[in-house]
Amino acid sequence: MNEEKNSNDFEKKHTNLGKKISLSIIAILIVLGIFIFILGHQYVKESLKPLNPKDKELIQVQIPMGASDKKIGSILQESKIVKSGLVFDYFVNSHNYSGLKAGYYELSPSMSLQKIADKLKKGGTAQPLQGKYGRLLVREGDNIDEIAQSVEQSSEYSSADFKKLMKDTDFLNQLKKKYPKLLGSAFKAKNRKYVLEGYLYPATYNSQKNVTLKQIVNQMVAKTNYEFSPYFKEIKKQNLTVDEAITLASFIEHNHVDKKDQEKIAGILYNRLNSNLPLEVQSSIRYANGKVSGQKLSKKDYDADTPYNLYKNTGFPPSAINNPTVKSLDSILNPKDMTTFYLAYSVNMNDKKVKYYNSDKDVDDLIGNDSVMR
Numbered sequence: 001m002n003e004e005k006n007s008n009d010f011e012k013k014h015t016n017l018g019k020k021i022s023l024s025i026i027a028i029l030i031v032l033g034i035f036i037f038i039l040g041h042q043y044v045k046e047s048l049k050p051l052n053p054k055d056k057e058l059i060q061v062q063i064p065m066g067a068s069d070k071k072i073g074s075i076l077q078e079s080k081i082v083k084s085g086l087v088f089d090y091f092v093n094s095h096n097y098s099g100l101k102a103g104y105y106e107l108s109p110s111m112s113l114q115k116i117a118d119k120l121k122k123g124g125t126a127q128p129l130q131g132k133y134g135r136l137l138v139r140e141g142d143n144i145d146e147i148a149q150s151v152e153q154s155s156e157y158s159s160a161d162f163k164k165l166m167k168d169t170d171f172l173n174q175l176k177k178k179y180p181k182l183l184g185s186a187f188k189a190k191n192r193k194y195v196l197e198g199y200l201y202p203a204t205y206n207s208q209k210n211v212t213l214k215q216i217v218n219q220m221v222a223k224t225n226y227e228f229s230p231y232f233k234e235i236k237k238q239n240l241t242v243d244e245a246i247t248l249a250s251f252i253e254h255n256h257v258d259k260k261d262q263e264k265i266a267g268i269l270y271n272r273l274n275s276n277l278p279l280e281v282q283s284s285i286r287y288a289n290g291k292v293s294g295q296k297l298s299k300k301d302y303d304a305d306t307p308y309n310l311y312k313n314t315g316f317p318p319s320a321i322n323n324p325t326v327k328s329l330d331s332i333l334n335p336k337d338m339t340t341f342y343l344a345y346s347v348n349m350n351d352k353k354v355k356y357y358n359s360d361k362d363v364d365d366l367i368g369n370d371s372v373m374r
Contacts, residue, residue, distance in 0.1 A: 048087060048091060048113060049083075049112075050109060050110050050111060050112055050113075051080065051081065051082055051083050051109040051110075052109040052110060053110050053350075054110065055108060055109040055110055056108050056110045057108055057109070058106040058107065058108050059079055059080070059081060059106070059107055059108060059109075060104060060105070060106055061075060061076065061079050061081060061104070061105045061106075061107050062075075062103075062104050062105075063075065063100070063101070063102045063103060063105065063120065063124060064102055065102040066102070067100075067102065069088075069089045069092050069093060069097075069100060070085070070086075070089045072085075072088070072089075072092075072100055072120065073085030073086060073087075073088035073089040073092075076088055076107070076116070079107075080109060081107045081108070081109060081111070081116065082113065082116070087113075088113060088116075088117075091113045091114075091117065092113075092117050095114075095117070097117045097120075097121055099121065100117070100120040100121055101120060101121065101122070101123040101124060102124065103123055103124020103125050103126060104124045104125045104126070104135075105119055105120065105124045105125075106137065107119065125137075125204050135154065135204050135205070135206065135207060136150055136151060136154040136155055136204065136205045136206075136207035136216060137150060137154070137203075137204050137205075138150065138200055138201065138202045138203060138204075138205070138220065138323060139202055140202040140253060140256075140324075140325050141202070141250075141253045141254055141256065141322045141323070141324070142200075142202065142322060142323055143197060143287060143321060143322040143323065144162075144163070144166055144193075144194045144196065144197050144200065144323075145163075145290070147162070147200055147323070148160075148162040148163050151207070151213075151216070154207050155207035155211075155213070155216065156209055157213045157216075161213055162213065165213055165214065165217060166194045166195070166196060167194075171214060171217075172187075172195050172196070175196075175217075175218075175221055178221075179221060179222075179225050181229070181232055181242070182199065182221070182224065182225045182228065182229065182242060183195075183199065183221075184242070185241035185242050185243035185244070186198070186199065186242075186243045186319070188241075188243075189243060189318050189319060190318060191307050191318045192318045192319040193287070193288070193308075193318070193319060194319065195319075196217075196221070197250075197319045197320050197321070197322070197323070198243070198246040198247065198249075198250055198319060198320030198322070198323055198324065199220070199221055199224045199246070199323070200217070200220040200221065200224065200323045201220055201221075201223040201224040201227055201323060201325075202323055202324075202325055203220075203223050205219045205220060205223075206219065224323075227325075227326045228242070228246070228326065228329060231245070231326075231329055231330070231333060234333050235333065238333060243319070243320075244316055245329060245332055245333070246320050246324060246329065247316055247317065247319060247320045247321075248266065248269055248316075248332045249320070249324035249325075249328040249329040249331070249332045250320035250321045250322045250323070250324045250328070251265075251269065251279070251281050251283065251284070251321070252265055252266060252324065252328040252331050252332060253322055253323075253324035253325060253328040254283040254293070254321065254322060255347045255352075255354075256352060257347060257352050257354055258352075259327065259331065260336075261347075261354045262327070262328060262331035263331045263334055263335055263336040263337075264335075264336050264337050264342070264345075264354070264356065265331075265345055265354070266331045266332050266334070266335035266336070267335035267336050267337045267338040267340075267342065268342050268343060268344065268345050268356070269332075269335075270335050270338055271338055271341055271342065271343055272343060273315070275343070276314055277314065277343065277360075278310050278311055278312065278313060278314050279310040279314075280310055280311050280344070280360065281310045281321075282297060283321055284308045284309070284310045284317050284321050285297055285301050285302065285304065285306075285308065285309055285310070285311070286301075286321075287308055287321035287322075288304065288306045288308035288309065289301055289304065289306075293349075308321070337356075340356075341358065342356040342357060342358060343357065343358060343359055343360060344356070344357040344358075344359065344360050345357065
């Protein structure tokens with residue numbers, strides 16, 4: 001009996017010990033699982049952000065034909081465009097991005113996953129975008145000084161060669177004669193930094209070794225004429241010159257916001273013009289002073305005596321401040337919310353969210369703030 005009792009006690013103790021060990025293991029696994037989940041969630045959260053918001057260097061990336069979303073994510077990670085290729089794959093699938101296209105792209109670590117996915121959905125170029133004697137890319141919102149840098153990178157011509165051509169009176173007059181409806185009003189404006197600012201359409205152009213610099217510029221102006229000429233009648237109907245419409249469109253282009261906000265900002269520009277108020281576009285001052293987007297403006301900049309200072313001068317500046325797309329021009333011709341009578345706006349540079357105001361006083365405290373644009 002005693003032996004049987006001892007045997008039962010031993011079995012109970014053994015069973016209890018086994019249960020304790022099992023529970024301990026389960027508890028450890030649960031804690032470990034929670035820890036892994038938190039780390040994983042944090043990793044995904046961080047990977048959904050731009051890899052490096054301050055690094056705006058454009059890196060050429062080639063996406064091959066037939067590449068899966070997973071493969072594309074891997075290429076982007078290896079190219080140091082995104083933090084995690086797997087998270088990029090998760091993002092495009094969870095946001096229903098289908099049909100990402102092959103081609104050459106210029107992407108930067110500062111781009112959001114959404115912006116990268118949008119570009120990949122739109123499609124790349126069949127030829128490389130970087131390197132000598134190939135394809136020259138004019139980006140949306142580039143001005144002539146920025147295009148000059150692209151010319152030097154992607155052709156046999158220097159930045160100085162390009163800027164010299166932009167001042168070549170004989171060449172400019174040839175273009176005016178070829179495209180009188182497009183360029184006529186631009187030649188009437190005084191104190192322009194460049195006559196062709198606003199008329200070099202954002203696109204990819206042939207810059208191979210056998211193509212002259214004049215031919216490259218001709219391609220750009222011809223593309224502008226092709227894209228903008230369907231709007232000439234509507235521009236005239238709205239009592240604008242082609243140059244005035246393109247100038248307003250360049251302000252819209254600078255902000256890089258969606259179509260809905262573009263049209264509302266257009267409404268604000270018209271409200272200010274109709275009220276004889278200065279347009280107060282910061283980007284125009286930056287253009288005059290050669291400062292890049294987001295670069296802080298000083299009191300000296302705001303007080304500068306230049307026709308591009310739209311805080312001191314009413315009406316239009318001498319020219320556009322960049323080369324806009326047809327999307328921005330269409331927004332200028334279809335403004336929204338003018339009856340609400342917004343007079344000011346601010347654009348957050350980080351998330352591109354736009355705020356609207358009924359008076360300048362509501363936005364004056366944002367002047368000079370690096371996180372907003374106007």
